[in-house]
Amino acid sequence: MSRTALRICPLCEATCGLTLTIDGTRVTGARGDRDDVFSRGFICPKGASFGAVDGDPDRLRTPLVRKDGELREATWEEAFDAVAAGLRPVVERHGQNAVGVVLGNPNVHTMAGALYPALLLASLGTRSIFSASTVDQMPKHVSSGLLYGDANAIPVPDLDHTDHLLLIGANPLESNGSLCTAPDFPGKLKALKARGGTLTVIDPRRTRTARLANRHIAIRPGTDALLLAAMAHVLLEEDLAAPGELTEHLQGLDELREAVRDFTPEAVAGACDVDATLIRTLARELAAAPTAAVYGRIGSCTVPHGTLASWLVDVLNILTGNLDRPGGALFPQAATDKTPRPAGPGRGFALGRWHSRVSRHPEAKGELPISALAEEIDTATAEGEPVRALVAIAANPVLSVPDGDRLDKALDSLDFMVSVDPYLNETSRHAHVVLPPPPPSQSAHHDFAFNTLAVRNQVRYNRPAVPLEPGRMPETEILARLILAATGMHGADPAAVDTLVIDQTLGKAVKEPHSPVHGQDPRDLAARLTGETGPERRLDMMLRLGPYGEGFGVRPDGLSLEKLLAHPHGIDLGPLRPRLPQPLKTRSGKVELLPEPIADDLPRLREALRERPDGLVLVGRRHLRSNNSWMHNVPALTGGSNRCTLHIHPKDAERLGVRDGEPVRVKGAGGEVTAPAEVTDGVRRGVVSLPHGWGHDRPGTRMSHASADPGVNVNQLLDGSLLDPLSGNAVLNGVPVEVAALVPAT
Numbered sequence: 044m045s046r047t048a049l050r051i052c053p054l055c056e057a058t059c060g061l062t063l064t065i066d067g068t069r070v071t072g073a074r075g076d077r078d079d080v081f082s083r084g085f086i087c088p089k090g091a092s093f094g095a096v097d098g099d100p101d102r103l104r105t106p107l108v109r110k111d112g113e114l115r116e117a118t119w120e121e122a123f124d125a126v127a128a129g130l131r132p133v134v135e136r137h138g139q140n141a142v143g144v145v146l147g148n149p150n151v152h153t154m155a156g157a158l159y160p161a162l163l164l165a166s167l168g169t170r171s172i173f174s175a176s177t178v179d180q181m182p183k184h185v186s187s188g189l190l191y192g193d194a195n196a197i198p199v200p201d202l203d204h205t206d207h208l209l210l211i212g213a214n215p216l217e218s219n220g221s222l223c224t225a226p227d228f229p230g231k232l233k234a235l236k237a238r239g240g241t242l243t244v245i246d247p248r249r250t251r252t253a254r255l256a257n258r259h260i261a262i263r264p265g266t267d268a269l270l271l272a273a274m275a276h277v278l279l280e281e282d283l284a285a286p287g288e289l290t291e292h293l294q295g296l297d298e299l300r301e302a303v304r305d306f307t308p309e310a311v312a313g314a315c316d317v318d319a320t321l322i323r324t325l326a327r328e329l330a331a332a333p334t335a336a337v338y339g340r341i342g343s344c345t346v347p348h349g350t351l352a353s354w355l356v357d358v359l360n361i362l363t364g365n366l367d368r369p370g371g372a373l374f375p376q377a378a379t380d381k382t383p384r385p386a387g388p389g390r391g392f393a394l395g396r397w398h399s400r401v402s403r404h405p406e407a408k409g410e411l412p413i414s415a416l417a418e419e420i421d422t423a424t425a426e427g428e429p430v431r432a433l434v435a436i437a438a439n440p441v442l443s444v445p446d447g448d449r450l451d452k453a454l455d456s457l458d459f460m461v462s463v464d465p466y467l468n469e470t471s472r473h474a475h476v477v478l479p480p481p482p483p484s485q486s487a488h489h490d491f492a493f494n495t496l497a498v499r500n501q502v503r504y505n506r507p508a509v510p511l512e513p514g515r516m517p518e519t520e521i522l523a524r525l526i527l528a529a530t531g532m533h534g535a536d537p538a539a540v541d542t543l544v545i546d547q548t549l550g551k552a553v554k555e556p557h558s559p560v561h562g563q564d565p566r567d568l569a570a571r572l573t574g575e576t577g578p579e580r581r582l583d584m585m586l587r588l589g590p591y592g593e594g595f596g597v598r599p600d601g602l603s604l605e606k607l608l609a610h611p612h613g614i615d616l617g618p619l620r621p622r623l624p625q626p627l628k629t630r631s632g633k634v635e636l637l638p639e640p641i642a643d644d645l646p647r648l649r650e651a652l653r654e655r656p657d658g659l660v661l662v663g664r665r666h667l668r669s670n671n672s673w674m675h676n677v678p679a680l681t682g683g684s685n686r687c688t689l690h691i692h693p694k695d696a697e698r699l700g701v702r703d704g705e706p707v708r709v710k711g712a713g714g715e716v717t718a719p720a721e722v723t724d725g726v727r728r729g730v731v732s733l734p735h736g737w738g739h740d741r742p743g744t745r746m747s748h749a750s751a752d753p754g755v756n757v758n759q760l761l762d763g764s765l766l767d768p769l770s771g772n773a774v775l776n777g778v779p780v781e782v783a784a785l786v787p788a789t
């Protein structure tokens with residue numbers, strides 16, 4: 044007999060509520076939950092394939108431990124014994140930094156990924172920390188850190204209320220949105236147009252999103268910072284800047300005006316390949332709109348001036364008075380955010396507090412560039428020990444970061460590696476121990492990360508839709524045990540990890556004058572927490588202490604786990620509201636418009652005014668039915684238009700003798716790949732596009748469907764040397780490549 048259960052979809056950032064159909068323990072269907080307070084029934088093809096993703100027969104069911112060179116099925120006890128035996132000697136012999144940690148994208152889609160990595164990093168004490176953030180949004184963290192003093196204070200466009208949206212390097216009709224959690228992003232863009240609003244898209248490709256826009260500008264890749272600087276210039280020179288109520292919170296307006304003075308539309312037009320008059324129009328339209336939001340994503344971050352572009356996105360929102368006002372870009376307030384402290388100066392944001400060992404890259408947000416992971420493993424220096432052991436959690440850097448071949452070899456040379464991953468794939472195949480989490484249907488879910496980026500404040504929680512299969516371990520427990528094994532407490536009760544966090548958090552809260560529990564006894568508070576598991580008790584604690592919380596009795600109608608459980612479709616907490624100056628944590632207590640590291644990076648942007656690539660440049664793309672590197676194993680989500688082909692403009696194809704469907708060789712600084720050409724005027728001239736996350740042809744993996752149609756790894760074209768210097772983010776877009784028709788062997 045079948046039944047239904049609710050589950051928030053973890054397959055992209057939109058966090059749609061799904062109603063799963065369950066036969067026995069198998070998910071046989073998924074539809075949008077019409078009663079979900081946030082997503083109201085929206086679902087996309089990936090969500091509709093939840094059952095197939097969840098039930099993929101290639102998912103690992105038991106831990107794997109390497110014995111005599113081979114990965115073999117093992118018990119959990121054997122696996123954690125092997126982790127402790129593998130990691131501890133490395134720490135003891137070579138020091139803390141010899142153990143590296145790699146955190147991949149799916150950590151933001153699991154409760155385990157939200158609740159445990161911070162403690163793992165703190166207890167390992169390592170500086171060898173790498174994550175998917177440095178092939179993604181690190182520039183935005185850095186610009187927010189510098190502007191607002193908080194790397195996680197990221198303003199989100201008010202999609203439901205804005206009159207004018209300027210979208211830069213984002214394709215939400217395929218990605219469903221990023222750093223802007225919005226179920227049915229496509230519907231929201233259509234609604235914007237229907238209410239008379241304007242959508243402008245800047246993208247070198249005519250994407251599905253661009254086709255929906257009132258205006259599409261096919262910019263030359265990598266030059267958005269120049270275009271945005273010129274828009275800021277126009278606002279300031281034409282007296283269109285009107286920060287209004289924001290003014291009292293701003294610092295450095297005059298310095299900003301000076302800094303962008305020479306970025307005139309005429310000066311940037313050639314580099315951007317965008318008409319100067321059009322740039323003026325864009326700035327004037329932005330200023331004239333009753334409300335407007337500028338929003339930039341992958342195409343604005345993964346480029347040589349990613350931090351400057353991310354900074355300028357916010358600068359434009361600020362200059363037009365659209366930061367922190369309805370219809371503009373606002374700071375969400377999530378239910379599990381810390382108790383808001385009173386407004387006032389904070390500790391500020393520091394960059395480059397230490398550097399990577401080999402190439403001396405500055406840290407950002409405590410992380411080193413993941414592009415430097417391979418060299419931190421394979422290169423010895425006088426500076427200190429190379430990374431000899433690695434903990435990879437939900438990460439597949441062999442495919443997702445530059446020069447996978449080099450990383451592949453480096454991983455093979457490690458003394459020890461453990462992967463927490465449901466698949467034996469390009470990265471986890473190097474591990475000595477693989478710890479597989481259960482499928483999402485067997486995991487509880489709450490979006491700690493995405494609720495802080497959502498276009499509407501709301502809160503939802505699901506208990507596991509399907510009971511844990513025998514022999515499985517919740518991912519939260521896997522990570523808790525990993526922490527114990529990595530820190531010499533192997534074998535201790537994993538519940539102790541949650542107890543420790545709870546005691547620490549409550550101990551701190553009772554000392555904070557602004558906390559609802561100020562002056563109370565933390566042991567008494569801990570005893571009042573509800574929840575069936577450690578993670579549930581931690582969620583209860585965060586909800587009760589949070590901005591909407593019941594404050595352990597202070598606000599009886601406030602949030603708690605109990606209240607959330609009584610609302611299975613979630614609780615709506617209202618639209619985004621102005622919050623300044625409370626979120627500011629800069630030393631000045633103001634928005635610091637022209638922070639020093641930004642000012643110091645502007646000369647590099649000025650040099651880019653003269654740059655004109657003479658050959659082809661590469662950009663990426665995403666497909667609606669794909670997700671980075673790990674969904675090519677699901678037959679329902681592959682095939683059709685979801686293919687690893689090289690998009691090339693007809694004029695470029697003609698010039699190079701490239702024919703549609705025939706193989707072409709693409710060569711970059713890091714290597715070369717061969718892929719079928721897809722001739723299309725959907726890319727601008729001078730630009731070719733390959734999707735990422737492909738290249739499933741390495742031996743020793745267990746992804747039967749993916750390896751049957753492997754595609755090629757676009758990141759092999761990169762050598763990892765091109766970075767945005769402020770954030771350490773990899774340059775993945777606008778990269779020079781050579782393309783040639785493959786001459787068939789005769």
Ligand SMILES: Nc1nc2c(c(=O)[nH]1)N[C@H]1C(S)=C(S)[C@@H](COP(=O)(O)OP(=O)(O)OC[C@H]3O[C@@H](n4cnc5c(=O)[nH]c(N)nc54)[C@H](O)[C@@H]3O)O[C@H]1N2
Pocket residue numbers: 146147148149153175178179341436437438439440442443444463464465466468480518663664670671672673734735736757758775
């Ligand atoms: N050229 C190019 N490269 C790119 C990008 C690009 O646009 N162009 N995009 C970049 C971006 S934005 C990102 S975020 C990165 C992503 O880079 P990664 O995070 O390294 O890659 P993913 O493919 O997201 O998946 C990581 C791993 O998580 C595993 N996994 C899936 N679900 C779970 C789970 O519930 N628990 C655990 N423990 N593991 C799980 C998968 O099997 C996979 O091995 O790639 C980046 N790489």
Ligand SMILES: Nc1nc2c(c(=O)[nH]1)N[C@H]1C(S)=C(S)[C@@H](COP(=O)(O)OP(=O)(O)OC[C@H]3O[C@@H](n4cnc5c(=O)[nH]c(N)nc54)[C@H](O)[C@@H]3O)O[C@H]1N2
Pocket residue numbers: 055056148179211212213214215217218219220221245246247248250262263264265266267340341342343346662663664665666667668669670671776777
């Ligand atoms: N279906 C699907 N959804 C996903 C993912 C997926 O792999 N598949 N991945 C998820 C992840 S991890 C993330 S981070 C998000 C990303 O979400 P988005 O940022 O919306 O993702 P993309 O589709 O890569 O859009 C980036 C766009 O930037 C354009 N671009 C490239 N270079 C430049 C440039 O220099 N300037 C400008 N203006 N544009 C440029 C590209 O042509 C592309 O259309 O998507 C998430 N959602």
Ligand code: SF4
Pocket residue numbers: 052053054055056057058059085086087088089090091219226227
């Ligand atoms: S849009 Fe994203 S969250 Fe919503 S159903 Fe699709 S994959 Fe899942």
Ligand SMILES: [Mo]
Pocket residue numbers: 148175179
């Ligand atoms: Mo990402």
